[in-house]
Amino acid sequence: MRILRLLWVGWKFHVKSLTLSAFFILTSILQPIIFASVAYFMFRTGAREGTLLYVALGAGMMGIWSSTLFGSGGAIQWQRWQGTLEYCIAVPPPFLLVILPLTLATATIGLYSLTATLVWGWLFFDVPLEVADPLAFAVALPVAVVGLGLLGLILASTFVMYRNANALSNLLEYPVWLVTGLLVSLSLMPGWVGPISWVLAPTWGVNALREAAIAGNPWPEIGMCLVLGAVYLVIGHFALQHFERLARERATLSLT
Amino acid sequence: MTNARVFFVGGYLSYRALFNWMHWSYYVPTMLGAPIFQILFFAYIGRYAQVKDDEFFVVGNAVQLSSMAGIYGMAMTVGGERWTQTLSPLMATPASRLPLFLGRALPLIANGIITSAFAFVVGWLLLDFELGAREIPALAVVVAVSAFACTSLGLVVGSLGLRVRDVFFLANAVVYSLLLFCGVNIPLESLPNWMEAVGRSLPLTHGIEAARAIADGATLGSVDHLIWTELGIGGAYAAVAYALFRFFEIEGRRRATLETI
Amino acid sequence: MAVVEAIDLHRTYRTSTGTFRRKWKDVEAVRGVSFEIGEGELFGLLGPNGAGKTTTIKMLITLLIPTSGTARVLGHDVVKDAREVRKSIGYVFGGERGVYERLSGYDNLRYFAELYGVPPKRIRPRIDELLELVGLRGREQERAEGYSRGMKQRLHIARGLLHDPPVVFLDEPTIGLDPIGARELRATVASLAQAGKTILLTTHYMFEADALCDRIAVINRGQIVAEGTPADLKQRVADGTVVEVEVFGVPEGTVKRVRGLSGVLSVSVEEREQAQVIIVQTRADVELTQGILGTLDGANVGRISRREPTLEDAYVALVAEQ
Numbered sequence: 001m002r003i004l005r006l007l008w009v010g011w012k013f014h015v016k017s018l019t020l021s022a023f024f025i026l027t028s029i030l031q032p033i034i035f036a037s038v039a040y041f042m043f044r045t046g047a048r049e050g051t052l053l054y055v056a057l058g059a060g061m062m063g064i065w066s067s068t069l070f071g072s073g074g075a076i077q078w079q080r081w082q083g084t085l086e087y088c089i090a091v092p093p094p095f096l097l098v099i100l101p102l103t104l105a106t107a108t109i110g111l112y113s114l115t116a117t118l119v120w121g122w123l124f125f126d127v128p129l130e131v132a133d134p135l136a137f138a139v140a141l142p143v144a145v146v147g148l149g150l151l152g153l154i155l156a157s158t159f160v161m162y163r164n165a166n167a168l169s170n171l172l173e174y175p176v177w178l179v180t181g182l183l184v185s186l187s188l189m190p191g192w193v194g195p196i197s198w199v200l201a202p203t204w205g206v207n208a209l210r211e212a213a214i215a216g217n218p219w220p221e222i223g224m225c226l227v228l229g230a231v232y233l234v235i236g237h238f239a240l241q242h243f244e245r246l247a248r249e250r251a252t253l254s255l256t
Numbered sequence: 257m258t259n260a261r262v263f264f265v266g267g268y269l270s271y272r273a274l275f276n277w278m279h280w281s282y283y284v285p286t287m288l289g290a291p292i293f294q295i296l297f298f299a300y301i302g303r304y305a306q307v308k309d310d311e312f313f314v315v316g317n318a319v320q321l322s323s324m325a326g327i328y329g330m331a332m333t334v335g336g337e338r339w340t341q342t343l344s345p346l347m348a349t350p351a352s353r354l355p356l357f358l359g360r361a362l363p364l365i366a367n368g369i370i371t372s373a374f375a376f377v378v379g380w381l382l383l384d385f386e387l388g389a390r391e392i393p394a395l396a397v398v399v400a401v402s403a404f405a406c407t408s409l410g411l412v413v414g415s416l417g418l419r420v421r422d423v424f425f426l427a428n429a430v431v432y433s434l435l436l437f438c439g440v441n442i443p444l445e446s447l448p449n450w451m452e453a454v455g456r457s458l459p460l461t462h463g464i465e466a467a468r469a470i471a472d473g474a475t476l477g478s479v480d481h482l483i484w485t486e487l488g489i490g491g492a493y494a495a496v497a498y499a500l501f502r503f504f505e506i507e508g509r510r511r512a513t514l515e516t517i
Numbered sequence: 518m519a520v521v522e523a524i525d526l527h528r529t530y531r532t533s534t535g536t537f538r539r540k541w542k543d544v545e546a547v548r549g550v551s552f553e554i555g556e557g558e559l560f561g562l563l564g565p566n567g568a569g570k571t572t573t574i575k576m577l578i579t580l581l582i583p584t585s586g587t588a589r590v591l592g593h594d595v596v597k598d599a600r601e602v603r604k605s606i607g608y609v610f611g612g613e614r615g616v617y618e619r620l621s622g623y624d625n626l627r628y629f630a631e632l633y634g635v636p637p638k639r640i641r642p643r644i645d646e647l648l649e650l651v652g653l654r655g656r657e658q659e660r661a662e663g664y665s666r667g668m669k670q671r672l673h674i675a676r677g678l679l680h681d682p683p684v685v686f687l688d689e690p691t692i693g694l695d696p697i698g699a700r701e702l703r704a705t706v707a708s709l710a711q712a713g714k715t716i717l718l719t720t721h722y723m724f725e726a727d728a729l730c731d732r733i734a735v736i737n738r739g740q741i742v743a744e745g746t747p748a749d750l751k752q753r754v755a756d757g758t759v760v761e762v763e764v765f766g767v768p769e770g771t772v773k774r775v776r777g778l779s780g781v782l783s784v785s786v787e788e789r790e791q792a793q794v795i796i797v798q799t800r801a802d803v804e805l806t807q808g809i810l811g812t813l814d815g816a817n818v819g820r821i822s823r824r825e826p827t828l829e830d831a832y833v834a835l836v837a838e839q
Contacts, residue, residue, distance in 0.1 A: 031432055089580065250531070
């Protein structure tokens with residue numbers, strides 16, 4: 001019970017803190033809009049038939065991933081820079097319970113990106129905003145966010161250790177967009193990409209959203225997302241413990 | 257003589273200062289790793305959406321990648337100066353502004369060319385893209401010119417950084433906009449007229465057009481009007497940047513806002 | 518049972534230089550520090566900047582793992598039982614950083630109250646109490662980024678006390694505060710001690726340690742060089758005299774020459790406005806004024822005075838060793 005309270009209070013706290021960070025929010029909205037526009041134009045120009053909603057959801061998920069990636073990794077670095085990382089470690093609860101609300105919050109902020117992408121598409125590119133199964137959609141969305149937030153947990157645990165982990169976050173944006181099939185069907189890629197995509201939450205998240213919105217059965221995808229999330233949680237827990245201890249040994253918690 | 261020193265030595269040292277904290281473990285992923293995936297990403301979308309061919313995307317993105325160092329580097333040069341509060345002492349030096357800042361441009365342009373070259377190699381290795389040896393020097397010229405033009409744009413962003421609170425955000429916005437307006441991944445003719453007009457007033461657009469023509473077999477001479485346009489655009493932005501800089505400098509002295517972050 | 522035990526603590530840092538070919542260097546910041554703090558004691562760790570105070574405290578509050586040695590708080594090992602330790606301690610580092618800038622002081626406290634496990638019903642009243650105590654009442658809804666340095670410091674203190682911990686660690690808490698604020702803070706620290714809390718305070722202000730602490734350990738270059746009550750430390754220099762000579766431009770080699778005089782206990786030079794002052798601690802039975810002037814070799818001399826040694830002199834003598 002106490003754990004749930006802690007997660008809830010922490011999540012609210014960080015969502016508020018991130019929302020009030022103009023830079024973060026503007027980037028969360030501007031970048032997805034531009035990338036979505038590029039995607040919309042490309043698909044409109046191209047010969048493939050298909051619904052733009054498919055593209056819109058993919059572009060939206062790109063935004064949620066960017067938020068999570070830069071938020072989770074960047075958040076650690078930003079906390080270090082702000083001087084609050086040490087205070088977050090020397091508290092009674094396990095570090096997991098301090099960082100998890102943070103990564104969940106960054107994924108939640110991704111919803112701003114998704115909304116912006118959809119509205120923008122509807123306004124300027126005739127994207128039809130009709131959802132076939134609203135209930136399933138309403139479930140798929142938070143599940144996708146949680147799934148990504150938990151993936152962000154693993155990212156965050158690596159960044160506790162390394163001061164310059166920002167470089168890694170720069171490197172993980174495009175590849176994840178690519179291998180999780182957000183804008184490109186996985187059938188076009190070499191076979192070995194498939195298994196990689198299966199262990200990444202965005203793959204299932206975007207498919208769940210698409211099945212719920214366009215037509216189909218999203219529930220297996222929702223289930224997979226939850227299962228993966230649980231796996232991430234376990235990995236993240238051990239990774240965080242390990243890295244936190246290393247950080248205390250090697251004194252990389254503060255800037256100096 | 258002093259100007260030349262300021263140009264070369266100042267530029268080199270500033271580059272070092274900017275990247276001093278950058279271990280190769282940071283540089284490699286950012287400057288070399290990300291480009292690989294950018295090209296793959298857009299090329300695959302192109303294949304899926306059935307737009308153009310691999311060559312279209314390789315050339316477009318490879319040239320665009322030469323702009324990153326220029327825009328971010330220049331924006332950070334001024335934005336970064338302010339942030340680390342070296343701007344005041346710098347402004348107080350008698351060094352002439354032009355060689356000072358152009359000196360900083362040189363390493364960034366070189367950086368851009370290297371990134372571009374790397375991107376072309378990636379496209380050649382991983383995608384359906386062929387490049388004849390004859391075309392390489394011509395492409396190098398085009399990339400250098402585009403990199404210069406983008407660095408000038410970066411200088412404008414940097415000048416705005418004297419007034420704007422967060423120059424990095426502005427730099428981001430500019431880089432993304434280039435992806436949208438300059439025909440990097442979308443053929444210009446597919447864009448609405450007003451967007452095409454915006455694209456033509458930005459750097460990169462004509463460079464990419466020239467590069468694509470060269471990759472298709474055109475000679476350097478046949479695209480020289482595009483190259484001159486690109487150079488002109490670069491010069492224009494440099495002039496705008498210079499004017500902005502002087503304006504903000506004078507105004508900043510008047511209103512004592514130069515140091516406020 | 519001692520509340521805080523430090524047993525032969527060592528901590529080495531690795532620093533590196535260079536971008537492409539990194540050179541590693543080991544710096545030993547803490548070299549065998551041991552002390553004990555009893556219940557309800559106000560213990561001072563006193564030393565100049567870079568002496569290892571902050572590193573020592575960070576080991577005790579579980580932020581750093583010692584390279585060797587052990588430490589225990591309330592019987593719990595700081596490495597093996599970190600969680601238990603964290604429940605019972607509060608710490609205040611202070612400084613400009615360390616708060617969530619975009620959010621209000623209240624939000625900051627609310628968040629940490631939850632982290633420290635303050636019972637939900639107690640959170641609001643507790644925060645109000647602490648705001649009153651540190652003098653931030655009325656400003657708590659403003660964004661922390663707008664707080665002055667002193668206000669941030671007070672926010673740090675409030676945060677450290679949220680869960681009413683029995684042991685409190687304060688790292689240079691009055692740094693950056695104006696004199697009135699610093700005085701108020703010292704009063705607060707004293708009242709916490711009176712309430713029965715065990716407190717470890719680090720500072721480089723001698724008078725602060727003298728005024729507040731029951732016992733003091735002087736630390737320099739990673740080692741404890743003296744320990745005892747303020748009275749004990751004063752005793753070290755009690756039989757002696759201090760000669761102060763004001764000089765306009767101390768000639769080279771003077772300090773060495775003065776040190777060479779027999780009966781000299783320590784020599785230091787202080788900058789005071791236009792001149793420098795040579796401060797010489799001597800044994801009580803010798804008269805060294807002429808000797809000192811002799812080493813000055815024709816330099817311009819101002820005031821000369823003799824006085825009783827203070828605790829400050831004891832401290833200087835302990836840490837000024839080259």
